[in-house]
Amino acid sequence: MLKKKKIPEAAIPTSSMADIAFLLLLFFLVATVIDVDTGLGLTLPEYVPPEEMVTVKVDPDRMASVLINENGDVLIDGDFVSILQIKNTIKPRIEKKIGLPSNKKMIVSLKTDRKTVYKQYIAALDQIKLAFFEVRDELSNSRFGKKFIDLNAEQQEVIKEEVPIIISLAEPEVVK
Amino acid sequence: MHFEKRRASTKQEIPTSSMPDIVFMLLLFFMVTTTLREVEVYVDYKLPEAQAIEKIENKRLISYIWVGRDKRIQINDSIVQFDEIEKIMYSKRQALPNVIVSLRIDQGIDMGLVTDIQQALRKAYCLRINYSATLRI
Numbered sequence: 001m002l003k004k005k006k007i008p009e010a011a012i013p014t015s016s017m018a019d020i021a022f023l024l025l026l027f028f029l030v031a032t033v034i035d036v037d038t039g040l041g042l043t044l045p046e047y048v049p050p051e052e053m054v055t056v057k058v059d060p061d062r063m064a065s066v067l068i069n070e071n072g073d074v075l076i077d078g079d080f081v082s083i084l085q086i087k088n089t090i091k092p093r094i095e096k097k098i099g100l101p102s103n104k105k106m107i108v109s110l111k112t113d114r115k116t117v118y119k120q121y122i123a124a125l126d127q128i129k130l131a132f133f134e135v136r137d138e139l140s141n142s143r144f145g146k147k148f149i150d151l152n153a154e155q156q157e158v159i160k161e162e163v164p165i166i167i168s169l170a171e172p173e174v175v176k
Numbered sequence: 177m178h179f180e181k182r183r184a185s186t187k188q189e190i191p192t193s194s195m196p197d198i199v200f201m202l203l204l205f206f207m208v209t210t211t212l213r214e215v216e217v218y219v220d221y222k223l224p225e226a227q228a229i230e231k232i233e234n235k236r237l238i239s240y241i242w243v244g245r246d247k248r249i250q251i252n253d254s255i256v257q258f259d260e261i262e263k264i265m266y267s268k269r270q271a272l273p274n275v276i277v278s279l280r281i282d283q284g285i286d287m288g289l290v291t292d293i294q295q296a297l298r299k300a301y302c303l304r305i306n307y308s309a310t311l312r313i
Contacts, residue, residue: 014196021199028206037238037278038229039308047298114288121287122224122309129228172291 040125042167053171062097063107064090065170068124070115083120086127087134094135098162105163111170125167132165139163215253219244221282225312232276232306239268239302243281247289261293265300280308 060077066086067075074081076089094106108128112121133148140148140159148159219242232238241261242250249256251264269275277297281290297305 017196018192018199021196021203025199025203025206028203028210032206032210037232037235037306037308038311039232039278039306040226040228041230041232041276041304041306044294044298044303044305046303047295047301112287112291114286114291116287117283118281118285118287118290119224119283121290122226122283122307125307126226126228126309133228169294172295 040122040129042125042169044169058107059104062104063109064093065109065111066124066128068110068112068116068120070113070117072117072120074124083123083127086124087131090128090131091135094131094163095138098135098139102161102164105166107166107168109168109170128167129165132163136160136163215240217242217250218255219246219248219250219282221245221280222284223280223308223310224283226307226309227312229309229311232278234276237272237274237276238278238306239265239272239275240278240280241265241293243279243285243289243293245282245284247285249293258292258296261296262300265297265302269300269302274304275302276304276306277302278306278308 064076068083069075072083074083074086076086079089081089090106090108097104097106110121110125110128136148136159139162140146140151140155143159144151144155148156151159221242221244240251244250249258249261251261256264265277279290279293294305297303
């Protein structure tokens with residue numbers, strides 16, 4: 001009688017597979033840079049050659065001009081404020097313009113000296129944007145009961161129309 | 177009195193055979209999301225901080241301009257002169273009409289240089305810009 005030979009079990013040892021996978025995982029974890037680009041968005045005006053420039057008179061009530069000098073001192077419509085006060089100074093003025101037609105909305109003009117430090121310019125721009133965002137948030141809260149970012153696209157359009165962000169960068173003066 | 181130990185008759189083991197699968201899944205996720213840095217930045221810069229920052233949704237549209245502490249300007253992979261910006265950015269705009277220019281400028285730079293770069297961008301018709309900033313907590 002032939003006895004069947006016992007076949008030894010043929011298996012690949014897989015116990016260390018997890019370790020290998022963990023090593024690979026660690027490598028990619030370390031090497032990953034989930035790099036989100038964040039920043040303050042802005043749309044520049046089109047370039048117009050100096051000789052074709054036209055000056056348009058704007059109602060001073062519609063306009064807040066923010067000036068920053070080289071020491072970081074801020075002047076809003078002639079009043080001296082600190083950078084962190086810009087938001088609270090501008091906010092009520094934006095709110096006043098909510099019901100008005102689109103050609104009467106608030107314009108914030110930002111102008112700096114050539115020697116102003118970039119950091120201060122960003123801080124001021126940040127304050128202005130914050131003012132607009134807060135007004136938007138409050139308006140969408142009262143109209144739809146939600147924050148601006150949680151609204152759907154249609155509702156966002158409504159709010160955007162009500163509170164447009166108009167930031168005007170002053171035309172740089174010619175350096176002599 | 178003799179107490180009998182009550183022990184469940186089932187095996188007390190955590191099944192680990194599916195662990196590699198789970199780990200591989202995680203691994204795959206990270207492999208897919210990893211972007212190995214494609215450009216090397218030569219300039220040294222520290223971004224300003226801001227609160228009202230937004231994310232740029234479409235990463236493909238972004239084109240960067242770096243300005244370092246020493247006022248050197250980098251576009252793409254090389255340091256460029258100021259006069260070249262307009263030309264380079266114009267050709268970028270030709271290739272990608274709705275390009276967003278992300279300005280990664282050191283926080284200590286004078287506004288004069290920033291304004292000049294902005295003027296160059298306006299001439300090159302790259303009007304959508306983004307001042308890169310980190311979130312202030």
